[in-house]
Amino acid sequence: xxxxxxxxxxxxxxxxxxxxxxxxxxxxxxxxxxxxxxxxxxxxxxxxxxxxxxxxxxx
Numbered sequence: 001x002x003x004x005x006x007x008x009x010x011x012x013x014x015x016x017x018x019x020x021x022x023x024x025x026x027x028x029x030x031x032x033x034x035x036x037x038x039x040x041x042x043x044x045x046x047x048x049x050x051x052x053x054x055x056x057x058x059x
Contacts, residue, residue: 005038005045007056014046014054 004018015035024039038045038056048054 002039002041003043003045005040005056007036007038009034009036012056012058014056 002020002024004020005014006016007014029037045057046054047057
């Protein structure tokens with residue numbers, strides 16, 4: 001399973017995640033200023049801050 005993660009570039013705060021049950025080999029991405037995305041098969045790419053916000057680890 002792959003995970004698509006949408007996050008803010010500035011502080012890597014997670015905006016949304018999507019679990020994908022099929023392997024993605026190609027996709028078109030809409031560019032939104034200040035926002036980035038990551039497709040990963042790893043599950044340990046997140047951490048939760050003391051305030052409850054979820055962030056993407058540096059990988």
